[in-house]
Amino acid sequence: MNIFGCIGSYGCYDLGEIRDGEVPANKGVSMFKKALCLSAGLAVIMAATPALAQTEISWWHAMDAELGKKLEEIANGFNESQSEFKVVPTYKGSYPETLTAAIAAFRANEQPAIVQVFEVGTGTMMAAKGAVKPVYQLMEENGEPWDPSGFLAPVTGYYSDTDGNILSMPFNSSTPIMYYNKDVFEKAGLDPETPPKTWAELEEMSRKIMESGAAPCGFTTGWVSWVQLENLSAIHDQPYGTLENGFGGLGTEFVFNGDVQTKHWENLKKWADEGLFEYGGPVGGADAPPKFYSGECAIYMNSSASRAGVINNAKDFEVGFAPLPYYDDVTTDPKNSIIGGATLWVLNGKDPEVYKGVAQFFTYLSSPEVQAGWHQFTGYLPVTNAAYELGQEQGYYEENPGSDVAIKQITRGTPTANSKGVRFGNLTQVRTVIDEEFEALLAGNKTAKEALDAAVERGNQILRDFEAANS
Amino acid sequence: MQTKRTIFPNKLLPYLLLTPQLAVTLIFFIWPAAQAVKSSFEREDPFGFRTTFIWFENYTRLFSEATYLNSVGKTALFAISVTLLSMSLSLLLAVAVNRVLRTNRLYTTLLVWPYAVAPVVVGILWWFMFNPSIGIAPYLMRGLGIDWNHRIDGTDAMLLVIMAASWKQISYNFLFFVAGLQSVPQSLTEAAAIDGAGPFKRFWTIVFPLLSPTTFFLLIVNINYAMFDTFGIIDATTSGGPAQATNILVYKVYADGFLGLNIGSSAAQSVVLMLIVIALTAVQFRFVERRVQY
Numbered sequence: 067m068n069i070f071g072c073i074g075s076y077g078c079y080d081l082g083e084i085r086d087g088e089v090p091a092n093k094g095v096s097m098f099k100k101a102l103c104l105s106a107g108l109a110v111i112m113a114a115t116p117a118l119a120q121t122e123i124s125w126w127h128a129m130d131a132e133l134g135k136k137l138e139e140i141a142n143g144f145n146e147s148q149s150e151f152k153v154v155p156t157y158k159g160s161y162p163e164t165l166t167a168a169i170a171a172f173r174a175n176e177q178p179a180i181v182q183v184f185e186v187g188t189g190t191m192m193a194a195k196g197a198v199k200p201v202y203q204l205m206e207e208n209g210e211p212w213d214p215s216g217f218l219a220p221v222t223g224y225y226s227d228t229d230g231n232i233l234s235m236p237f238n239s240s241t242p243i244m245y246y247n248k249d250v251f252e253k254a255g256l257d258p259e260t261p262p263k264t265w266a267e268l269e270e271m272s273r274k275i276m277e278s279g280a281a282p283c284g285f286t287t288g289w290v291s292w293v294q295l296e297n298l299s300a301i302h303d304q305p306y307g308t309l310e311n312g313f314g315g316l317g318t319e320f321v322f323n324g325d326v327q328t329k330h331w332e333n334l335k336k337w338a339d340e341g342l343f344e345y346g347g348p349v350g351g352a353d354a355p356p357k358f359y360s361g362e363c364a365i366y367m368n369s370s371a372s373r374a375g376v377i378n379n380a381k382d383f384e385v386g387f388a389p390l391p392y393y394d395d396v397t398t399d400p401k402n403s404i405i406g407g408a409t410l411w412v413l414n415g416k417d418p419e420v421y422k423g424v425a426q427f428f429t430y431l432s433s434p435e436v437q438a439g440w441h442q443f444t445g446y447l448p449v450t451n452a453a454y455e456l457g458q459e460q461g462y463y464e465e466n467p468g469s470d471v472a473i474k475q476i477t478r479g480t481p482t483a484n485s486k487g488v489r490f491g492n493l494t495q496v497r498t499v500i501d502e503e504f505e506a507l508l509a510g511n512k513t514a515k516e517a518l519d520a521a522v523e524r525g526n527q528i529l530r531d532f533e534a535a536n537s
Numbered sequence: 538m539q540t541k542r543t544i545f546p547n548k549l550l551p552y553l554l555l556t557p558q559l560a561v562t563l564i565f566f567i568w569p570a571a572q573a574v575k576s577s578f579e580r581e582d583p584f585g586f587r588t589t590f591i592w593f594e595n596y597t598r599l600f601s602e603a604t605y606l607n608s609v610g611k612t613a614l615f616a617i618s619v620t621l622l623s624m625s626l627s628l629l630l631a632v633a634v635n636r637v638l639r640t641n642r643l644y645t646t647l648l649v650w651p652y653a654v655a656p657v658v659v660g661i662l663w664w665f666m667f668n669p670s671i672g673i674a675p676y677l678m679r680g681l682g683i684d685w686n687h688r689i690d691g692t693d694a695m696l697l698v699i700m701a702a703s704w705k706q707i708s709y710n711f712l713f714f715v716a717g718l719q720s721v722p723q724s725l726t727e728a729a730a731i732d733g734a735g736p737f738k739r740f741w742t743i744v745f746p747l748l749s750p751t752t753f754f755l756l757i758v759n760i761n762y763a764m765f766d767t768f769g770i771i772d773a774t775t776s777g778g779p780a781q782a783t784n785i786l787v788y789k790v791y792a793d794g795f796l797g798l799n800i801g802s803s804a805a806q807s808v809v810l811m812l813i814v815i816a817l818t819a820v821q822f823r824f825v826e827r828r829v830q831y
Contacts, residue, residue: 162796169798173585190798194584344670347688348778357670495797505779508689531799535582535589 120152123423124178127155128164128408129238132374136443144430151423161187161408162494168413172197177413179420180427182237184408188225189312189491191411192233193536199412199421200233201428208425216432216450220476224405224487228313234409235428236449238440240371241403241476242293244390247281249383250364254280261365261388265333268365268391272342275364284342285365286358288351291500292406293367293390294334295322300404300485302326302396312489316533320496320525323518326396331514335507345508348501355379369406370472373445387468389475401485403475407446438462447473491532496525570811576804583798595805604781605789605806612785615699616763623703624710624755631714632740645715652708656766660773663701667774687775691782694775698783701774702767709762710755717751718744757821764813786810 129137134157141153158164161184168181183191191198205212214222214232221236248258254275262268272284287293299306304326312318337343344363346354351368358366359379366376367390376385392400410431412424430436437453440446442462448454454473457463463470479485490496503517503524512520577595581588599605634644651659667674667687675685687694721744729739745752765787771777777784777792784792787810794803 166795166798169583190583194582194586196586197584345688348776353668353670353688360671362670492797492799495793495799498792498796502778502780505689509691509780511780535580535587 120150121417121419121423123151123153123180123420123427125153125155125180125182125410126158126164126168126178127182128158128161128184129182130157133238133371133444136440140431140436140440143436144427147430148426151426153423153427165190172413172415175415177415179416179424180410180412182408183234183411185224185239185406185487186493186497188234188409189489189493189532192227192489193316193491193532197414198233199414200227200231201235201410201412202231202233204412204421204425205428208422210425210429216452218447218449218451218454218473218477220402220405220481220487221447221449223481224489225409228315234411235431237410237431238371238407238444238446239405239409239449240369240407240446241405241472242289242297242367242390243370243471243475244388245358245366245368245372245376246386246388247358247361247364247380247383248386250275250281250361251386254278254364258384258386261386262391263388264394265330265391266394269333269337269342272337272365273340276342281361281364282341283344283357283363284337285367286344286346286351286354286363287366288346288354288368288372289349289406290345290351290504291497294330294504295327295500296488297390297403298330299324299327300402300487301390301392301400303401303482303484305484306488307490310483311487313483313486316491316529316536318490318529320490320522320529323515323522326393328514328518330393331504331507331518335514338508345505348505349497369445370447371407371445373469374443385468387471389471399479402478402481404485404487405476442466442469445469445472447476490529491536492528495528496521499524499528573804573807573811576800577808578801579804580801583800591801595801596809599802599805599809604784607781608784608786608789611695611781611783612764612787615695615702615767615783615785616760618699619702619706619763619767620756620759622699623706624752624759626703627707627710628714628752630707631711631718632744634711634715635718645712648711649708651705652712654705656705656769657773659701659705660770663697663704663770664774667697687779689779691779694779694782698767698771698774701770702763705770706759706762710759713751713755714748717748721747753824754821757817761814761817765810 125141127134127137138155141155145152156178158167161182164181165183165187168177168183171177177197202212202214214226214230217232217236218239220241221239222232224239225234225236226232244261246261251258251261251271254271255278256271256274262271268285275281275284296306298304299322304322304324305311306322307318307320309315309318334343338345344357346352346357354363354366354368355372355375357363358376361383373387389400390403410428412421432450434450434452434456437448437450438456438460441448441453442457448457500521503512503521506512506520507514507517578590578592579588580591580594630648634641634648637644654662666672667685669675669686669688678685685693687697725743725747726739729743734742764785767785768787768791771783771785771788772791775783777788786806790803790806790810793799793806797803
């Protein structure tokens with residue numbers, strides 16, 4: 067594994083490093099492997115153009131297909147705007163794969179300058195203080211303008227440490243919203259312009275859709291753990307974990323087995339049995355989008371960044387966009403939803419020259435034009451207020467109805483400790499546990515209460531492991 | 538028996554000639570294995586900043602974990618089912634092809650094809666056919682009143698991975714069985730036929746016992762295959778789910794180590810797997826080479 071990690075990443079040695087003849091500090095990596103990597107790296111570099119004046123900045127990301135092309139466009143835009151630095155984006159697979167690759171590379175001193183890490187990995191990255199160069203520090207050191215208040219409040223909140231400093235560069239943030247099939251609504255005798263606001267309405271409409279034969283299924287969802295638990299808790303102002311949902315420290319424990327969450331999971335099970343709700347699979351829920359695209363399910367909850375895909379695939383019906391539903395017997399004032407997506411982390415162990423380039427690139431990246439372009443193309447949130455305002459000035463939101471549902475939902479009201487977000491180490495594992503317990507519930511092996519209790523118990527064990535490994 | 542011996546005066550040369558092979562073995566096998574053993578006694582954060590030596594804690598935790606014991610059970614079920622299913626089907630096919638005189642080359646060629654398909658592709662194929670929302674198989678089964686959903690139902694999921702993994706392995710077993718059948722002397726079966734033994738009797742009393750070296754070899758190979766080479770199939774069809782219903786040991790190593798970043802536990806699991814492979818290999822060398830001879 068280590069060997070592959072090394073060979074797979076030799077191309078990412080920064081030219082600056084090699085030129086200075088600087089070998090990264092030994093972290094207990096065997097000399098042999100280092101020699102192997104180094105010689106492989108050198109061979110590649112010698113074969114390439116010998117005299118490159120530009121400093122290369124490696125950027126590992128997890129954006130494929132359309133999103134990946136757009137990302138490369140951004141990198142090219144920066145490269146053409148100046149001649150000193152060259153940002154080289156590399157696609158490393160899914161979010162978990164990219165994170166794992168970066169960690170393996172770091173252990174072998176082959177890390178990229180910038181790596182895109184999904185929000186689930188935030189706890190892990192924050193705990194790895196020695197591996198990360200905080201972005202606020204990077205910008206300060208390199209004299210680049212840096213104004214945390216320019217970012218959307220929920221974004222700042224999610225990615226700041228306890229002292230209020232932003233540690234990673236917000237890039238692609240999303241939040242879950244509801245997509246619905248207007249044609250099916252019409253066929254079922256519902257008003258296509260009035261999507262369900264509450265879960266009660268959603269249940270009633272789903273039933274009507276099924277009974278009228280307009281569609282065989284009411285709704286489906288991507289990301290059960292993120293949408294039907296993390297966001298559900300935030301919207302209803304319910305705690306997800308102790309110590310302010312984990313923001314307060316590593317000693318946190320999960321408490322997402324409260325009454326609201328239990329009732330919701332009970333409902334989901336009931337609706338699944340009736341056929342109103344169809345499960346789209348674990349993690350991101352790979353089966354959920356086709357269920358919606360094919361017209362099988364009338365309503366679909368997923369990331370706002372699914373927008374591009376939905377618009378591309380919903381060829382023969384009209385799509386409506388709406389905020390996530392809430393339980394009106396729990397709250398009449400639904401809170402903001404929480405963040406998903408990813409940020410850019412800067413890794414330690416690079417040349418000052420490289421960091422100078424990274425800082426300049428980040429300034430470019432957060433300029434209103436670049437951010438607004440990315441946001442409008444992908445459906446991710448505009449992470450800066452300026453990008454949002456630019457979109458408003460351009461009249462983008464009027465031309466594209468529904469494109470501001472996500473941003474309105476995530477910025478509504480004042481965030482509470484429960485709706486600021488969640489921060490837990492090893493959250494990837496916890497989400498897997500949640501998926502498993504949800505599947506046990508759907509299979510009828512456990513009640514909602516049993517499933518959530520088990521998820522909390524297993525999740526807490528994972529948190530204790532993380533605490534033990536990081537303190 | 539006296540063999541002709543060549544004496545090399547140079548003491549160093551043999552070692553020099555062995556060096557490349559030894560180097561490959563050391564770098565790609567011994568060294569990573571040693572690393573795994575080392576990590577299995579440690580607790581470490583993903584980035585490797587803090588490493589604590591914790592003796593056997595990873596192992597003791599492993600064997601007290603319900604999920605790990607579940608995985609052991611699933612692996613046993615999976616390996617036995619795949620081995621039995623793929624071996625019996627391929628034996629049936631091999632016997633059938635062996636009886637066909639003219640077109641047996643054609644059948645052989647066709648039956649070997651699946652072996653050329655990469656495991657992940659196999660996984661995707663079966664995932665596609667059995668996908669609860671877009672697959673053809675659940676659609677047909679719904680017509681028969683069977684509600685197939687391996688996304689939720691653990692039994693369905695296990696059946697699916699067993700079918701996919703067996704299908705892939707049938708070609709390999711088939712080839713060996715065909716070769717084995719061809720080496721069974723015709724004279725023996727003919728003699729039995731003259732004595733009045735029917736086809737079934739001939740098969741079970743003559744052909745099958747004579748095939749036993751092949752069968753035993755395949756048994757070991759198939760168990761090995763089901764336990765270690767089916768990672769791609771599991772990953773592409775069920776990813777170990779639902780609710781760990783198909784989380785076999787080798788997949789769990791990956792999921793815990795690479796997705797969960799729990800390196801200590803993952804290393805301990807891979808050491809356990811390593812011991813299983815060593816045991817299987819020992820069995821193979823001891824018995825395949827010696828006992829099962831006729």
